[in-house]
Amino acid sequence: MGGVSTDDDDRGRFAPGLTARGHLGGQGRVRLEGRFEGTIELLGQLEVAPGAEVTAPIRALEAYLGGEVRGNVTGLGASSRVVVLKTGRLIGDVRAAEVGIDDGGALHGSVDMVVDIKDLS
Amino acid sequence: MNRASILPSGVVFEGTLEGTGDLVVRGTVVGSIQIDGALWIEAGGVVRGHVQARVVTVRGVLKGNAFGDEAVRVSATAKLIGDLTAPRVQVVPGARFKGAVFVESPNLPLLDRYDPAEHTLAGQEAPEVEAPIGAPTVVGQPAPTFALPASFPDTLARATMPSPPRLDTPPGGTLRAPPPDKALAPLPFEPAAHVTLPSPPMPGALADAESDAQAPRLPKVSLRMPSLGRARGKRRTDPR
Numbered sequence: 001m002g003g004v005s006t007d008d009d010d011r012g013r014f015a016p017g018l019t020a021r022g023h024l025g026g027q028g029r030v031r032l033e034g035r036f037e038g039t040i041e042l043l044g045q046l047e048v049a050p051g052a053e054v055t056a057p058i059r060a061l062e063a064y065l066g067g068e069v070r071g072n073v074t075g076l077g078a079s080s081r082v083v084v085l086k087t088g089r090l091i092g093d094v095r096a097a098e099v100g101i102d103d104g105g106a107l108h109g110s111v112d113m114v115v116d117i118k119d120l121s
Numbered sequence: 122m123n124r125a126s127i128l129p130s131g132v133v134f135e136g137t138l139e140g141t142g143d144l145v146v147r148g149t150v151v152g153s154i155q156i157d158g159a160l161w162i163e164a165g166g167v168v169r170g171h172v173q174a175r176v177v178t179v180r181g182v183l184k185g186n187a188f189g190d191e192a193v194r195v196s197a198t199a200k201l202i203g204d205l206t207a208p209r210v211q212v213v214p215g216a217r218f219k220g221a222v223f224v225e226s227p228n229l230p231l232l233d234r235y236d237p238a239e240h241t242l243a244g245q246e247a248p249e250v251e252a253p254i255g256a257p258t259v260v261g262q263p264a265p266t267f268a269l270p271a272s273f274p275d276t277l278a279r280a281t282m283p284s285p286p287r288l289d290t291p292p293g294g295t296l297r298a299p300p301p302d303k304a305l306a307p308l309p310f311e312p313a314a315h316v317t318l319p320s321p322p323m324p325g326a327l328a329d330a331e332s333d334a335q336a337p338r339l340p341k342v343s344l345r346m347p348s349l350g351r352a353r354g355k356r357r358t359d360p361r
Binding site: 011022024025026035 | 130142
């Protein structure tokens with residue numbers, strides 16, 4: 001699944017039964033498996049697991065979307081990456097240095113692979 | 122897939138977290154947490170808000186109230202400002218904790234007061250409390266009386282039974298106090314010194330008391346304190 005399913009102990013995880021409403025920030029690796037409503041700005045890797053429902057604008061260094069995401073996804077940094085996995089479904093715009101869509105993944109929105117000028121400086 | 126949710130260190134979540142399953146907080150949560158599983162606030166983890174879980178374990182920082190459906194545990198590394206409410210509450214010595222503790226459960230009555238008449242076994246009356254041995258006698262009851270046999274030795278009787286003070290008046294009728302330097306000397310054994318003085322005779326019964334040779338003479342004394350310059354002077358007591 002995109003090679004991101006490492007099982008580090010330091011990786012965050014929002015279990016399927018958990019519903020989170022608010023803002024997720026900071027730096028680290030987080031895997032969302034439940035429901036999330038709010039905003040996400042993570043200096044790290046965000047993974048939306050299959051079955052997860054996320055309604056939030058997402059800003060992250062890397063985002064791997066395997067669930068259902070409603071909101072614009074923006075990659076942070078020159079090496080940012082946003083990948084819609086084969087089980088993923090994204091309704092929103094994507095803006096990142098690298099954008100990938102796996103076979104079977106759904107994307108409803110525009111794609112912009114232009115890196116921000118400020119991120120290059 | 123029933124692993125616990127984990128908020129890793131470095132990650133901040135502001136909002137509400139609720140749902141099923143366990144949750145481990147190693148990062149920072151600003152908001153409320155309400156889950157039906159266990160909640161661990163690990164060392165390094167910070168939660169600012171009220172938390173409710175089946176079992177709340179605090180090893181990090183919690184600034185808010187903690188409600189445990191089963192228990193709340195506060196370890197020695199915890200820093201906690203808030204109230205703890207659970208059927209079982211454990212606070213390990215070493216924890217920094219400021220707040221109140223309410224050990225209660227919806228199934229049990231709140232023990233906010235203690236009344237022996239109420240908190241007894243069902244169908245039983247409150248036991249009567251018996252005064253322990255040596256306890257003072259109940260007010261209103263007569264004091265126990267002691268009667269010594271006539272054949273009891275007189276010396277032992279005086280040593281054990283209190284007797285009224287017997288002040289021997291000198292023939293001149295003047296009672297002299299001991300010198301000041303001997304005033305603080307240990308007094309010889311005198312049983313009369315340990316009993317309460319009987320009330321002085323009333324003026325009407327004074328004549329009878331004077332005539333009765335067996336009655337103790339209780340001279341009414343008045344002390345005149347010597348001045349500092351006359352500390353060596355003898356204190357005089359005027360007989361009645």
